[in-house]
Amino acid sequence: MPRISGGRSGTGEVVAVGPGATTIGLHMNNTTLIRTDELERILLETTPRKAVQRAVDLIAQSILSASVTVMGVDIDQRVHFDAANGIPWSVLRKVEASFNQELPRNIMGIIRGRETCFIEDVGAYPDWRRRAASDIVSYVGFPIIIDRRVVSIINVQTSRQRLKPEDVDALRPLIHLISLIIARYLKEQQSANRENFLSLLHETTLDGVRAASAVEFMNTVVKRIARRLGYQYIALFLYDDETESLILRAQKGYTSEYDGLALCVHDHVGVVVRAFRLRHTVNVSDVSASSFYLRGVPGGRSDLALPLMVGGKVIGVLNLESKKAAAFSREDVRNLTPLAAGVGLMLASMQIKQLLREQALLDGLTGAHNRHAMDGIVVEELERARRHGHDVSFVMLDIDEFKSINDRLGHAEGDRVLETLVTVLRKSLRAIDKVIRYGGDEFLLVLPETSQRETELLLERLRAGIGTQVLTAMGAVHCSSGIATVRGDPEEGDLVQLADKRMYQAKARYRAQLEEDPGY
Structure with a gap:
């Protein structure tokens, strides 16, 4: 051979x-x-x-x-x-x-x-x-x-x-x-990884378009990351301006006791807070050697936090944990960074849309709900009351002699009275109660799980608060009111119109008393 x-x-x-x-x-x-x-x-x-x-x-x-x-x-x-x-x-x-x-x-x-x-x-x-x-x-x-x-x-x-x-x-x-x-194997693997991340980014973008709320979108994103990338511990935090905290809004792998977890951004512990404060990714390969790691997963060995950046501002943090040391490589960070940016942009867009929707349903002067929001609120509360067998009360409230305030003291003073009245109402009502500006000086109060008697007692407290806090050069402001309730009135009737009718009846009695006794 x-x-x-x-x-x-x-x-x-x-x-x-x-x-x-x-x-x-x-x-x-x-x-x-x-x-x-x-x-x-x-x-x-x-x-x-x-x-x-x-x-x-x-x-x-x-x-x-x-x-x-x-x-x-x-x-x-x-x-x-x-x-x-x-x-x-x-x-x-x-x-x-x-x-x-x-x-x-x-x-x-x-x-x-x-x-x-x-x-x-x-x-x-x-x-x-x-x-x-x-x-x-x-x-x-x-x-x-x-x-x-x-x-x-x-x-x-x-x-x-x-x-x-x-x-x-x-x-x-x-x-x-x-x-x-x-x-060849590594090239195929790298190509498959890139394609996987690109597909994930595309899918999350579509999820953001379809989602009805930011919370629904975040829950979907967490599920997709887990399914596509195999991560077991995933958390999405959103920044809350009022509390200056990062609030856990969606998660996978953690117990339910972590739901709603709030991390103050002024603290100096936690990988999530550190990523927020530094405005860049924080990758802890070995948490035992970290001075700022905040234990989340029992037996956790590594932690990766990616800030959700929008226009130079951090609106939240995507956090991943693992029970393996050095679980997240620089390649993982490079692939996850555009995903975090995409999720951040989508959430920011959804927040802006939500704000615009809310503003469209709010009265520009007082901040109370407007007539556009009223129908949805009334229907929702009536359905909830009938489904759970609870009562719900509707109160129509009207400022007496409001035209005189505008004519004699000016419209600016009239606007101040309306704003002050809504402030007093909000302080006196619960978070679940709704204040709706029904007309010029007319307000509808929607009071879930509140009976006729409880509403009457509430109105007594409201009148006392309004009489001492809503004041003008003409004296204390007085309001007439009418009440209608689910349990106390016919089901087939329009309770809002019934409350409005009773308010006008109360206003007529008030005027009659003024005519009989001008010092009333």
């Missing part, structure tokens, strides 16, 4: 075979040649990971007393073993943990120099990390480079045979083949 030498003669030899031949590959110390069909099997494996493992097995079989590993290197220079032959995985995991505490000099040299590291005599190498009962004689590490960065290292170690420079040269063709396979 004709044979053409493709490498150095001596200890190591790369052998290529002529037409019709069945073998090609590495020949070292008279070992069996690597067959063509073995190389084909590498390329025909169903997954790149299996292909790399088969290639690693092939190298190990081709070199006497060799152990071979493929070690991935991420953008943060943290390492992980992807394939191995000749070393138990239990040992590799310990090596992995040790390397991620501090990389040995030979590995760091490969990463920084992007060149092969060959140690012919390990015993003479001062920085070699020796394990008990280790009998390693020689080592060679081949870098795999993508985009000018070392992404993997193929490590070959021998325990009885000392490698020579010609052996290393003989290995290069097969190493080059494995490098291509690994590079």
Whole structure:
């Protein structure tokens, strides 16, 4: 069989075979040649990971007393073993943990120099990390480079045979083949990751368009992140101006006791607060070494907080936690940053729309609800009262002699009276009660879960408060009122109109009393 030498003669030899031949590959110390069909099997494996493992097995079989590993290197220079032959995985995991505490000099040299590291005599190498009962004689590490960065290292170690420079040269063709396979795998993985993040960003944008509220949108975003990226602990906080706190609005993985959690932005603890205050991403790889970590997940090891920035202002924070140390790489941060920006922009847009909707339903002068909001409020409270068997009262309130105030004291004074009246009403009413400006000086009070008698007592307190706090140069302001309730009045009647009718009846009695007794 004709044979053409493709490498150095001596200890190591790369052998290529002529037409019709069945073998090609590495020949070292008279070992069996690597067959063509073995190389084909590498390329025909169903997954790149299996292909790399088969290639690693092939190298190990081709070199006497060799152990071979493929070690991935991420953008943060943290390492992980992807394939191995000749070393138990239990040992590799310990090596992995040790390397991620501090990389040995030979590995760091490969990463920084992007060149092969060959140690012919390990015993003479001062920085070699020796394990008990280790009998390693020689080592060679081949870098795999993508985009000018070392992404993997193929490590070959021998325990009885000392490698020579010609052996290393003989290995290069097969190493080059494995490098291509690994590079293809990593490129596919990077492309899939980018596509995954882009799809997630697109989906969250559509979710924001469809969502009826910011809370609904945030809950959907949390679910999508969990499903797409596999994160177990996710929290979305929104900044609240009134309390100057970050409020937890949506989460996954945490217990329900965290719902509504408020973190004061003036505190100096917590990764979330720190990201808000610094206005940039905070990535804590090991929370045990962090002075500001605030425990959220039992057994949590790493925490990543990304501020939701809109126009230079932080409106919230996306927080991710993990029970694994160094769970979030710089590549994760690079991919998550545009997602956080997109979520922030969508939330800001929704907040503006919500504010515009609310302003459209508010009276511009007093801040009370206006007539546009009234129908929805009345229908909602009536349905709730009938569904739960509760009462609800409607009170129509009208300022007596309001025209005289405008005519004699001016419209500016009339406006001040209206604003002051609404302020007094809000102070005296509950958060669930509604104040609606029904007309010029007419206000409708909607009082859920309030009976006729309770409403009458409330009106007595309101009149006393109005009489002492809503004052003009003409004296104290007086209001007439009418009440209608679900339980006290016919169901088929319009309770708002009924309250309005009774208010006019009360106003008529008030005027009659004034005519009879001007000092009343």
